[in-house]
Amino acid sequence: MEIENKVVEDVPHDKKEASKVLASEYQFGFVSDVESESFAKGLDEEVVKKISAIKGEPDFIRDFRLKAFATWKKMQEPTWAAVDYPPIDFQDISYYSAPKKRPKVDSLEEVDPELLRTFERLGIPLTEQKRLTGVAVEAVFDSITVGNTHQKELEDLGIIFCSFSEAVKKHPELIKKYLGMVIPMSDNFYAALNSAVFSDGSFCYIPKGVTCPIDLSTYFRINASETGQFERTLVVADEGSSVNYLEGCTAPMRDENQLHAAVVELVALEGATINYSTVQNWYSGDKDGKGGIYNFVTKRGLCKEPNSKISWTQVEAGAAITWKYPSVILRGDNSIGEFYSVALTNKKMQADTGTKMIHSGKNTRSKIVSKGISADDSKNVYRGLVKIGPGAENARNFTQCDSLLVKDKCSAITYPNIEVKNNSVILEHEATTSKISEEQIFYLQSRGISLEQGVSLLINGFCKEIFQKLPLEFSVEAVKLLELKLESSVG
Amino acid sequence: MSKEMSRFKQVTKEGFYEVLQGTDFRKNEYWKNSDLSFLKTFPLENFSSPKKMAWAEIEKMVKLEFKDFHPLVFVNGCLVEELLSFGGDGVSVKHFKGDGEDVFADVHRDFKEDEKVKNFFLNYNFSFFQEGVSVELAKNYVLEKPILLLSLISETKEAASNNAVMLNLAEGAKLKIIEVHPNHSGEHSLLKNKAFFLNLKKGAQVKHFTMQDESEKNYHINFTKVSLLEQAEYKSYVFQQGAKLGVSQKKISFLAEGGKVSLNGLFLAQGEQNLDHNLEVEHRIGNCVSEQNYLGLIKGNSKAGFTGKVKVYKNAQKTDSSQLNKVIVLDKTALMKTRPQLEIYADDVKCGHGATVGKLDDENVFYLMSRGITRNEATKTLANAFAIQFSNDLKQDFPELGEWFENELLNSNFWDDKR
């Protein structure tokens, strides 16, 4: 196995400007001029061993990877999702890419300055000014964590917030205990793949009784070409603790498709609360469907003990194909699971997303609010499962899934599944489909509101419930993102 | 039989066996909620001997409190021709005995080759076609009395029956059909596979009631395909409470604007029963209205499924479709699986669905108990009231049934505490 050294070419300056002018074009589509170090393409047991060796991992992680790889080899790529794409050649992907100058976590000064500029362009300054806003950021650049703010402040509270690799070294006992607890390596094809080759990611542990005073945030960026990104996030909230976790994603514009197969595991112990928010804006390909990220992600939370709560909020506006079902297993009595989602598709995007709420504890509650917006030639699928087992006495679920269609070449598909094996539960499901009507637009316009503003009012009205769930800063970003995306689709 | 026909039949049969031997139905999306494991051992051959029956004999077997209908009686899958009471001007009734497949084959041909698994029972019906009836109504002909389709079994061995019924209505024609599958307490399991094909021309109307009360050892598959032209209307009521496995499937296709369809259902599942409903409404063209309204009560170790798919094709603008599935689960051991599915490819549509699955309203139970009624009794009263909604709607469209169905419903052994 050779390690390739390469410098990623930059996009010519004038091109960038042009793309900025076309407001609806992808604004994070630049490529950063950072020297990166990648493996040659291909995947076999040696590659897995090599990843593990480069990272200097203990045996238990290496074994975890190898076992996952063996499992993956026997598995079939899932085909049940309502998305179409040419078969992926898993041997045509490089499974490791890292910025060549490996920055140390605790000294941002040592980070490649070009990398820092990249983050600034992404609106994620890792510097002092960000500290003042009260968000701790963990940034993952081509699968490698490059910087982390607020470390000291968090350490004082006993909060661990670091890269996955660092956690493996410093807190092996926690990793050993929780890794794969919620998503076993054999869970599905992509989870198995991730378990074998994950490069880095984030780990977060909130100790007993601690309310994390600041929002924790991870930004993911795929930069190098022909690499897959396989990060892993594990958040553990110990008894009585609580945390808000934010996640953002962008990638450069490239003609070829890139694979992102992440795993996110959340564990909430007794009385703990985890709010996990995502604003996903991976590059979605051009208007003809060329390029874009394949976003095949497994996210699941476990309300392991009584009175715990896990809430997923997602704004999915990017990626060529999304295959993602953030779920909650409600095992602890009185635990609560929530899923608030806005999924916007335009151009030739395809999204098959939704959630699973698995009730097994008594008095468990779940709420699902899903808003799908489809425009242009895109396909937007909500797929959900609410399963209530015989032990889930007095469980409740409320599901609402609404679709909004903009223009007539798109499609909105709803596949909710409901399974109830209990006589003490109440489960309600509602779904509506509507369009932005010409009459509504006329009404707003006849009061002096422009077409764009009118559309944005209607979209925000449609998604209000979800945006309210996001932290303010994120919510503003989400609103802007949707407006930008839809501008070219309306009118 | 034409050459092409026999070849087609051959292909269908091969397809049927291929699926039978090679498919794990449990893993198939379409049959997910139906337990078809009995197929491994069940003799698939039809009843061999037709049996004649006089009406007096039939009356002993089935309690019917309503009169005035055109009987269409099948015994062991064979039509009792002597009992036919309609025909003549404006109505033509044809009886096919293994030689009329061509008529039905046309409809079969609509079904795609690659949907072999989904159309499994249809292919079975066609490959093993026993007898069929077609009823044609001329333009603007209104059949005053309803057709009573009675499907009886008198045999005492394990066997199957494969029948098809075709109803062709010319412009403006109207009819009602009451389909009854009564309970016989035989010792053997029987498989009944019925297929209905309805073609409704402009402005034609059909009202269709199905009462499935087979004995608890039987397997019952009931498929209805309806094609509607301009302003045609189809309204159906399906009641299922019998059979070990009861599957009711409806496939609706709107082929011209202005069509209206209303699909209603009630199911009561108990013991080890498995009742499944599979609805598929295709809005191939705009300005049509469809609604689905299915209620269910389940208890014991029963399993019930409801899959309601609405597909709105591109350009099917101004489609108005609604769907409601409400199910009360009375025991922890009973399992309900509900799958409402919306596939929308047009933007100017009104489509919604709603589902509630769960227990009876606590407050209502409390209200009754606060007046001195026991919990058991209160539950029973409220469950009853829930089911009666269906019977009330049915009465609006089938006043000729009088109190018969309501009495059948109230006297159902589903309400007995023991089961």
Place this chain on the structure above:
Amino acid sequence: MLTIKNLHAEINGKPVLNGIDLELKPGEVHAVMGPNGAGKSSLSKVIAGHPFYEVTKGEVEYEVNFKKRKLLEMEVDERAREGVFMSFQYPLEIPGVSNLEFLRTAFNAICKHQGAPEMDVFDFSDFVAEKRKMLGISEDLLERDINVDFSGGEKKKNEILQMAVLSPKVAFLDETDSGLDVDSLKTIADGISKVRAKDNIIVLITHYHRILAYLSPDYVHIFKDGKITKTGNKDLAFRIEQEGYKDF
């Protein structure tokens, strides 16, 4: 000043206006009456720029701030920002969008257009509160989504509130008086009179003379088959009330 010349329009290929000539001057109140289907509502929709209507002939000249402009060439929102207002006969319900937010967005769009400073949430709330009280609209109505679950009367009042907030130069009020009880009618009429000023034009489209008793129009036009068949003073409205339209 709004000058309508030989205006023809159709909807789905069906002609609805067959040559309308009308001159509206600042300070005037016009009433437009006529049987159902005469083209009254169509006129106001064409003036506002409703997407379903197609103008086949004629033009509309709009003079605002000493500039003459061709109204039909302007976008719907531009017309509104230049002071053209239409109250809807059947105001639309828009779920998810709060009434207050909507009003403020519209108000600020017009402010921005006219070079006036935009108002922040607090100032705007005070500003609206005054108008709202004048029309007897409860505060809660502002918090709710646009027209969703409003009663018929509330919807009509909400339209007049929008007019009061946006203070247009030309207002077409399409059957603002229908379906109202006596008290609401008086409140709405009072509201309209307060917005009425020397420099604006109000066009009342109505079936009844009731509202005209409050607002006393300068001209009354009778519409039939997409044309104006008679123009007179307010006495004409009273004659129609008694005799019907058959003679016109």
